[in-house]
Amino acid sequence: MKKSKWRFWLFLLPAFISFAVVVLIPMLIGFFYAFTDWNGIVGSGIDFVGVRNFIDIFTRDDSFLHAFGFTASFSICAVILVNLVGFLLALLVTQQFKGATLLRGIFFMPNLIGGLLLGFTWQFIFVSIFEALSKSTGWSFLSGWLSNPETGFIGLLILTVWQLSGYMMIVYIAQIQQIPESVKEAARIDGANGWEMLKGIILPLMMPAFTIGLFLSISNSFKMFDQNLALTQGGPYKSTEMLALNIYNSAFGANEFGFAQAKAIVFMILVAAIGVTQLVITKKKEVEM
Amino acid sequence: MKMEAKRKDGKRARKIAYTLTGILLGCLFLFPIYILVLNSFKNTKGIFTDVIGFPDASTFTSENYPNAFEALDYIRSFGNSLWITVISTLLILLISSMAAWVLVRYKTKTSKFIFLLFAAAMLIPFQCVMLPLVGFASRIHLMNPAGLVFMYMGFGTSMAIVMFHGFIKNIPEELEEAATIDGCNSVQLFFIIVIPLMRTILVTVAVLNVMWIWNDYLLPSLIINKVGWQTLPLKTYLFFGQFAKRWDLASSGLIMCMIPIVIFYLFCQKYIVKGITDGAIK
Numbered sequence: 001m002k003k004s005k006w007r008f009w010l011f012l013l014p015a016f017i018s019f020a021v022v023v024l025i026p027m028l029i030g031f032f033y034a035f036t037d038w039n040g041i042v043g044s045g046i047d048f049v050g051v052r053n054f055i056d057i058f059t060r061d062d063s064f065l066h067a068f069g070f071t072a073s074f075s076i077c078a079v080i081l082v083n084l085v086g087f088l089l090a091l092l093v094t095q096q097f098k099g100a101t102l103l104r105g106i107f108f109m110p111n112l113i114g115g116l117l118l119g120f121t122w123q124f125i126f127v128s129i130f131e132a133l134s135k136s137t138g139w140s141f142l143s144g145w146l147s148n149p150e151t152g153f154i155g156l157l158i159l160t161v162w163q164l165s166g167y168m169m170i171v172y173i174a175q176i177q178q179i180p181e182s183v184k185e186a187a188r189i190d191g192a193n194g195w196e197m198l199k200g201i202i203l204p205l206m207m208p209a210f211t212i213g214l215f216l217s218i219s220n221s222f223k224m225f226d227q228n229l230a231l232t233q234g235g236p237y238k239s240t241e242m243l244a245l246n247i248y249n250s251a252f253g254a255n256e257f258g259f260a261q262a263k264a265i266v267f268m269i270l271v272a273a274i275g276v277t278q279l280v281i282t283k284k285k286e287v288e289m
Numbered sequence: 290m291k292m293e294a295k296r297k298d299g300k301r302a303r304k305i306a307y308t309l310t311g312i313l314l315g316c317l318f319l320f321p322i323y324i325l326v327l328n329s330f331k332n333t334k335g336i337f338t339d340v341i342g343f344p345d346a347s348t349f350t351s352e353n354y355p356n357a358f359e360a361l362d363y364i365r366s367f368g369n370s371l372w373i374t375v376i377s378t379l380l381i382l383l384i385s386s387m388a389a390w391v392l393v394r395y396k397t398k399t400s401k402f403i404f405l406l407f408a409a410a411m412l413i414p415f416q417c418v419m420l421p422l423v424g425f426a427s428r429i430h431l432m433n434p435a436g437l438v439f440m441y442m443g444f445g446t447s448m449a450i451v452m453f454h455g456f457i458k459n460i461p462e463e464l465e466e467a468a469t470i471d472g473c474n475s476v477q478l479f480f481i482i483v484i485p486l487m488r489t490i491l492v493t494v495a496v497l498n499v500m501w502i503w504n505d506y507l508l509p510s511l512i513i514n515k516v517g518w519q520t521l522p523l524k525t526y527l528f529f530g531q532f533a534k535r536w537d538l539a540s541s542g543l544i545m546c547m548i549p550i551v552i553f554y555l556f557c558q559k560y561i562v563k564g565i566t567d568g569a570i571k
Contacts, residue, residue: 003394003395004475007391007475008391008395008397008400010475011387011388011390011391011475011479012387012388012391012392012403014383014384014387014388015384015385015387015388015407015442015446015450016388016403018384018439018442018443018446019407019410019443019446019447020443021439021443022418022422022439022440022442022443022444023410023413023418023443023444023447024406024410025421025425026418026419026421026422026425027413027417027418027421029421029424029425030417030418030420030421033420033421033424038424040420040424042427089314092307092310092311092314093311095303095307096304097304097307097308097311098308099308099311099312099315100307100311102315103311103314103315105554105558106315106318106319107314107315107318108562109318109551109554110318111565112500112550112551112553112554112561113504113547113550114503114504114505114506114522114550115504115506116504116506116522116525116526117504117522117525117543117546117547120525120529120539120543121321121322121325121543122321124324124325124328124536124539124540125320125321125324128336128340128536129324129340129341132339132340132341133341136341162318162321166318167565170562170565170566171565171566174566223414223415225507226504226506226507229506230526230529244414244416247416248416248507251420257420257424260420261420261421264414264416264417264419264420265417267414267416267417268412268413268414268416268417271412271414272412275411275412276412
């Protein structure tokens with residue numbers, strides 16, 4: 001077939017132009033800005049400051065390092081809980097009983113609601129409902145939620161589990177349904193009980209889905225912004241500020257756009273490292289299978 | 290016989306256990322929504338005195354919804370969200386399917402490089418381009434809803450192209466060759482032959498984009514600076530700043546913002562679940 005060059009470019013250009021204007025060019029400009037004292041105010045000068053912004057991340061302003069620590073420990077906890085709960089939910093709703101389909105819908109629904117709405121909703125639960133429960137039951141641990149770093153951390157964790165475990169459930173259901181009925185039947189005839197079945201058959205065959213679930217939840221929690229903004233706004237005193245919010249506040253709170261851009265580039269390297277690790281592990285798994 | 294009966298009993302007991310666990314967990318998952326609905330029918334005094342119980346005669350009110358409806362400028366914010374989401378999604382589907390098609394069918398070095406560029410861009414977090422983008426968007430008149438749609442096209446096209454690319458690769462080229470011999474030109478070829486074959490993947494990508502754009506807060510918050518242009522998430526955020534601690538209005542406002550997405554889910558459940566599964570595995 002005759003393939004003309006103009007057809008290639010004609011079909012490619014609309015996507016490429018919007019992509020270049022919105023992603024590629026800002027990306028390149030961003031690399032330049034990271035080495036300047038840009039303050040985001042139109043009309044004020046921009047001076048080249050070398051690698052000062054990158055040094056500042058580790059010396060002048062420790063909020064980014066703190067945000068990294070918070071984000072990392074949050075992500076680890078979130079990844080474990082979200083996948084564990086998601087897997088257990090998937091096991092439950094793939095059993096045959098009345099209402100299993102309805103339950104699937106209920107577990108999955110929080111996922112569709114935007115992070116902002118979820119954040120505000122849970123703020124209400126933690127602040128008003130928990131306080132009221134604390135008064136009526138006398139349990140002091142339900143009082144004063146989101147007013148200290150610990151409850152802020154756990155609060156974000158609860159919100160994330162509530163939101164994402166239904167998503168992981170969907171991923172795991174797809175995998176569970178691919179396990180052939182004949183394999184399970186054979187194990188049953190051999191007298192395997194529920195636990196042996198889970199350990200010997202279901203878990204090993206679930207491995208590809210676990211890889212997907214693991215990295216989906218890592219990148220989701222590592223890049224979290226809306227929920228953080230709506231639930232705690234990073235408070236009290238920036239103690240629950242995650243990386244994305246920290247970058248945002250550096251720019252729009254402190255007007256240090258150049259500094260924020262340097263943070264954003266470090267953030268990108270972290271995210272890319274996770275992404276590449278994912279690719280390597282997934283490829284390795286595919287070879288083994 | 291006895292064994293058989295025992296087995297049946299065990300099966301029934303298990304079913305009951307599953308059902309009970311299911312009901313318990315279902316209630317736990319629905320609890321936040323339930324609490325919101327409950328309090329959206331109370332006045333401020335009712336929320337203050339008893340936040341968990343049902344509203345009674347002195348605390349019940351049906352005023353919250355009309356008030357929040359007005360404060361959110363609901364019809365306009367909903368309309369803005371709707372047209373921005375729909376137009377952006379349609380344009381993403383159009384430009385990305387066009388691009389993915391030629392990227393698959395032309396096996397040149399340029400083609401491979403450009404595809405790699407789109408795929409690699411999926412790793413770039415939004416925070417990394419947000420500041421320079423806002424910096425020059427004001428200079429080239431993109432700080433408006435049309436500019437916002439254009440930005441969604443740019444941000445959405447990477448993932449869409451990667452997913453379309455994987456799909457088109459598996460469509461045999463013979464069909465297109467035959468149509469060319471029959472006198473189809475490129476445009477006819479694409480819209481009459483290729484697009485209908487892509488139906489399933491188009492729906493999947495559409496669902497993923499609708500959910501992203503409808504719920505997106507950060508990008509519109511940076512781009513939209515005029516009251517009449519605000520989308521629903523944007524209005525919700527400002528609404529919260531304005532009515533902090535006014536949970537009578539906030540709870541009903543939140544419920545009203547959740548309703549459209551729940552309706553969308555009820556109608557497109559099958560496609561959403563499929564979209565999520567396919568999107569996750571890719």
